[in-house]
Amino acid sequence: MKNSVEVKKLAFNYGKLEILKNLDLNIQDGEFMVLLGPSGCGKTTLLNCIAGLLDLNEGQIWIENDNVTWKEPKDRHIGMVFQSYALYPSMTVEKNLSFGLRMMNVSKSIIQEKIKKASELLQIGDLLHRKPSQLSGGQRQRVAIGRALVRDAKVFLFDEPLSNLDAKLRAELRYEIKKLHRDLGNTMIYVTHDQIEAMTLADRIAVMKNGVIQQLDSPKQIYNKPANLFVADFIGSPGMNFFNGKYNKEENSLSFHNSNISLENYEFENQPEDTNSIVLGIRPEDIHLNKSANSKEFKIELIEPMGADTLIWLSFENVPFSVRLEGSSDYKLGDLIHLEFNIKRASLFDKKSEKRI
Amino acid sequence: MQSLTKNLASKIALLPMIIISLTVFVGCIIYSFVYSLTGSKLIPALNYVGFKQYEMLFKSRKWDVAVENIFIYGFVFTIGCLVIGFLLAVLIDQKIRGESLFRTIFLYPYAMSFVVTGLVWKWVLNPTFGFEHSMHLWGFDWFKLDWLVNRELAIYAVCIAAVWQGAGFVMVLMLAGLRGIDDDIWKSLSIEGIPKWKSYLFVILPMIRPMVVTSIVLIAAGVVKVYDLILALTSGGPGFATTTPAMYVMENFFSRANLGQAFAASIIMFISVVCILAPWAYYEFYYRNKEAKA
Amino acid sequence: MSVSSISIEPNGSKPKHLTIGRIGLYCFILMCALFFLMPLYVMIVTSLKDMDEIRSGNLLYIPKTLSFYAWPKAWSEACTGFVCEGLKPGLINSIKITVPSVIVSVSLGALNGYALAFWRFKGAYLFFGLCLFGAFIPYQVMVYPLLKIESAIGIYSSLPGIILVHTIFGMPILTLIFRNFYASLPIDLFKAARIDGGNFLKIFFYVIIPMSTPITIVAVILQVTGIWNDFLLGLVFAGRDNQPMTVQLNNIVQVDFGVAEYNVDMAATILTSMIPLAVYFISGRWFVRGIAAGAIKG
Numbered sequence: 001m002k003n004s005v006e007v008k009k010l011a012f013n014y015g016k017l018e019i020l021k022n023l024d025l026n027i028q029d030g031e032f033m034v035l036l037g038p039s040g041c042g043k044t045t046l047l048n049c050i051a052g053l054l055d056l057n058e059g060q061i062w063i064e065n066d067n068v069t070w071k072e073p074k075d076r077h078i079g080m081v082f083q084s085y086a087l088y089p090s091m092t093v094e095k096n097l098s099f100g101l102r103m104m105n106v107s108k109s110i111i112q113e114k115i116k117k118a119s120e121l122l123q124i125g126d127l128l129h130r131k132p133s134q135l136s137g138g139q140r141q142r143v144a145i146g147r148a149l150v151r152d153a154k155v156f157l158f159d160e161p162l163s164n165l166d167a168k169l170r171a172e173l174r175y176e177i178k179k180l181h182r183d184l185g186n187t188m189i190y191v192t193h194d195q196i197e198a199m200t201l202a203d204r205i206a207v208m209k210n211g212v213i214q215q216l217d218s219p220k221q222i223y224n225k226p227a228n229l230f231v232a233d234f235i236g237s238p239g240m241n242f243f244n245g246k247y248n249k250e251e252n253s254l255s256f257h258n259s260n261i262s263l264e265n266y267e268f269e270n271q272p273e274d275t276n277s278i279v280l281g282i283r284p285e286d287i288h289l290n291k292s293a294n295s296k297e298f299k300i301e302l303i304e305p306m307g308a309d310t311l312i313w314l315s316f317e318n319v320p321f322s323v324r325l326e327g328s329s330d331y332k333l334g335d336l337i338h339l340e341f342n343i344k345r346a347s348l349f350d351k352k353s354e355k356r357i
Numbered sequence: 358m359q360s361l362t363k364n365l366a367s368k369i370a371l372l373p374m375i376i377i378s379l380t381v382f383v384g385c386i387i388y389s390f391v392y393s394l395t396g397s398k399l400i401p402a403l404n405y406v407g408f409k410q411y412e413m414l415f416k417s418r419k420w421d422v423a424v425e426n427i428f429i430y431g432f433v434f435t436i437g438c439l440v441i442g443f444l445l446a447v448l449i450d451q452k453i454r455g456e457s458l459f460r461t462i463f464l465y466p467y468a469m470s471f472v473v474t475g476l477v478w479k480w481v482l483n484p485t486f487g488f489e490h491s492m493h494l495w496g497f498d499w500f501k502l503d504w505l506v507n508r509e510l511a512i513y514a515v516c517i518a519a520v521w522q523g524a525g526f527v528m529v530l531m532l533a534g535l536r537g538i539d540d541d542i543w544k545s546l547s548i549e550g551i552p553k554w555k556s557y558l559f560v561i562l563p564m565i566r567p568m569v570v571t572s573i574v575l576i577a578a579g580v581v582k583v584y585d586l587i588l589a590l591t592s593g594g595p596g597f598a599t600t601t602p603a604m605y606v607m608e609n610f611f612s613r614a615n616l617g618q619a620f621a622a623s624i625i626m627f628i629s630v631v632c633i634l635a636p637w638a639y640y641e642f643y644y645r646n647k648e649a650k651a
Numbered sequence: 652m653s654v655s656s657i658s659i660e661p662n663g664s665k666p667k668h669l670t671i672g673r674i675g676l677y678c679f680i681l682m683c684a685l686f687f688l689m690p691l692y693v694m695i696v697t698s699l700k701d702m703d704e705i706r707s708g709n710l711l712y713i714p715k716t717l718s719f720y721a722w723p724k725a726w727s728e729a730c731t732g733f734v735c736e737g738l739k740p741g742l743i744n745s746i747k748i749t750v751p752s753v754i755v756s757v758s759l760g761a762l763n764g765y766a767l768a769f770w771r772f773k774g775a776y777l778f779f780g781l782c783l784f785g786a787f788i789p790y791q792v793m794v795y796p797l798l799k800i801e802s803a804i805g806i807y808s809s810l811p812g813i814i815l816v817h818t819i820f821g822m823p824i825l826t827l828i829f830r831n832f833y834a835s836l837p838i839d840l841f842k843a844a845r846i847d848g849g850n851f852l853k854i855f856f857y858v859i860i861p862m863s864t865p866i867t868i869v870a871v872i873l874q875v876t877g878i879w880n881d882f883l884l885g886l887v888f889a890g891r892d893n894q895p896m897t898v899q900l901n902n903i904v905q906v907d908f909g910v911a912e913y914n915v916d917m918a919a920t921i922l923t924s925m926i927p928l929a930v931y932f933i934s935g936r937w938f939v940r941g942i943a944a945g946a947i948k949g
Contacts, residue, residue: 074550090563366851382785470880
């Protein structure tokens with residue numbers, strides 16, 4: 001599959017601060033790539049470099065087999081949707097869509113044709129005569145996308161378009177973006193700090209921290225096999241539980257102050273040394289109610305009913321952890337229950353390097 | 358009685374404002390109007406003459422010139438300040454080096470008194486020793502800048518001095534407006550490849566329309582008041598070629614001892630200000646209500 | 652390093668070159684700057700020439716021989732009417748007028764703004780609107796009746812008289828900017844102070860005034876510049892012994908008899924502008940903020 005966008009050895013400095021260092025990223029044709037990370041991780045900087053809004057210090061950007069490193073944004077075959085949508089407030093939707101083309105003196109008939117196509121695809125046909133202030137959030141988003149469509153952009157860039165919206169609207173528009181990608185098939189690069197958006201929209205996610213890509217993988221892989229402690233902690237809500245222990249090579253188990261946990265079913269990627277410090281990460285839904293040889297007894301300390309699920313909090317070796325139960329579960333504070341850790345689905349990390357083992 | 362003493366401290370505190378608004382701002386208008394209907398000469402006297410003062414006013418050649426001048430001045434000054442102010446703001450908005458230096462240079466005239474401005478420009482536009490003389494010394498014998506002694510052009514000389522002083526003020530307002538434009542709009546314009554001047558003309562300017570309107574109102578408010586500048590620059594001359602309604606009023610109050618005329622002229626001035634302000638105030642009020650309901 | 656950009660594969664930072672547009676921009680802005688600076692330059696240069704050079708020479712040239720004759724003359728010997736004491740008395744008068752006027756008008760403006768922002772009552776905004784409306788009325792309309800009122804009270808043509816006039820005309824804009832500033836403070840602060848037992852005056856002095864520094868600086872700058880530069884009101888209301896510098900300046904320059912000494916005139920204009928220009932240069936950003944604050948209606 002050929003690459004739609006290639007970032008080669010990109011470096012970007014803000015004064016003395018190195019925001020992006022030696023960054024490589026290949027995005028396939030038609031892929032929905034999400035750049036995910038906390039504030040300041042460099043994801044927006046990366047997007048702006050790809051767009052040409054920022055001039056990079058080192059490296060190259062290739063879009064559709066075209067070296068666009070020195071090209072103006074308008075020559076990079078891209079369209080961009082911003083957090084504020086940036087629709088021109090004094091113009092109608094139709095004028096907003098046609099503005100770029102009119103400035104390039106494209107003939108009226110061609111403009112009309114392109115607007116018709118875009119508005120049919122996005123279902124904004126009957127909004128053409130309204131002004132941005134008269135549109136809802138979802139409609140504005142569609143017009144912003146329409147602007148890029150009308151210019152026959154090959155790659156669509158999204159800069160946190162849903163961050164300003166309330167939860168319900170966010171969910172609706174998320175659905176619309178996913179549908180759009182399915183219908184259009186264009187390459188899309190999407191920046192967000194919201195891991196739920198990333199998980200639901202992406203074909204692949206690039207999790208970033210401090211200007212470095214921590215893991216580049218499908219959402220499923222990132223969720224099930226996080227490459228390091230940061231990714232494991234960042235993805236998943238409610239978050240992963242972590243316990244610090246020591247590896248016992250002879251028994252293939254993790255030993256804690258008062259107990260052991262067998263690592264029998266775990267698939268090691270790197271075999272750890274004896275007595276190494278290891279962090280066990282296990283998600284709340286991978287701890288099951290079960291009385292068996294490997295289970296332990298715990299006391300319920302806190303209950304958070306969430307509707308579809310119920311989250312209960314307990315302690316293991318004085319470390320609080322959470323377990324996801326059925327919403328219909330009927331437990332009370334102080335109840336004693338037996339829980340078994342599903343080690344097959346757990347993640348082990350070397351404490352010093354924080355990498356997955 | 359209860360409602361009168363409620364919030365008493367505030368009412369007492371605002372008493373000066375209330376008294377001043379009523380006695381000075383409202384009271385003086387009423388006083389002026391009443392006495393404009395009299396034949397007062399040296400001192401205010403209640404000898405009713407109907408609208409005779411106004412008749413004399415509109416027949417006065419001097420008043421005609423004054424009104425004509427205020428229109429010319431108003432038009433040239435407003436347009437000049439708006440265009441130059443906006444242009445300067447746009448230039449400074451281009452991320453140039455030394456931005457605060459340039460801003461300081463364009464704005465310092467506004468810190469100076471109208472009298473100083475008038476006197477300096479009187480000197481620069483002096484036909485014998487001023488700029489015209491300099492041009493002659495440089496060999497441009499054909500150059501003429503003797504507007505100050507030219508009955509037809511003198512008012513335009515006043516406009517130059519006024520715009521020199523006021524453009525910086527408009528520039529500050531416009532710059533504040535420009536700086537309030539969302540960065541994302543500029544990014545979007547960049548992605549669409551719209552050239553800078555088209556961006557300003559078709560997108561940015563409509564977006565700062567409220568600021569432009571405010572600027573126009575503030576400039577217009579200053580137009581009717583102009584007095585010091587003309588007094589210093591031309592003393593109303595040559596002859597009375599650069600006289601204005603404000604000067605006409607002051608003359609009749611203090612040098613010509615014709616109070617009735619002065620009152621009549623000042624009422625006309627007042628009415629013209631209301632005519633400019635009322636539609637704007639109504640528009641603001643109506644527009645605000647419309648937006649609040651929307 | 653190859654010169655042709657076609658043979659270089661684009662890599663790294665975009666090569667920067669000065670475009671025609673950028674050069675044009677700087678040229679134009681420099682020309683504008685020259686136009687704005689020219690009068691100031693002429694003022695300074697003329698004040699340092701002697702009259703012969705002024706008559707024969709070029710307005711725009713630097714003095715061939717520096718002459719400081721004009722300055723002491725402008726300061727202490729030039730004739731402002733019947734008296735020939737230069738601008739010095741004018742400076743003292745301007746200070747006598749400006750300082751109290753600024754203090755009174757700013758204090759009153761702050762009090763008004765505070766009352767309107769936090770202690771509104773029915774009809775308060777009506778009077779405020781009326782007051783604002785007053786800001787647009789040309790002075791000439793109100794000059795004579797004000798004169799009459801002040802005569803009646805007995806303060807016409809005196810220092811208290813001019814201070815009152817400046818307070819009156821400064822009230823609309825000062826009240827407006829203080830009110831806007833106070834309205835932008837978090838209302839919870841005020842509510843907490845009331846719950847703690849504060850009343851109108853206590854809250855004003857202990858809570859609000861300490862927070863008012865930024866807007867007070869802006870107000871003071873606006874008033875100092877406006878009052879110092881005033882001509883008309885000083886001429887009419889200050890009285891013969893209190894004529895401000897601007898009036899003295901005009902008298903010095905507008906001689907109907909005798910020889911016009913342009914160098915003295917220019918020295919006098921510089922002396923008169925020194926204080927407001929100093930305020931402007933020192934306060935810089937605050938000055939700008941003052942203009943913007945006044946323009947943004949509540």
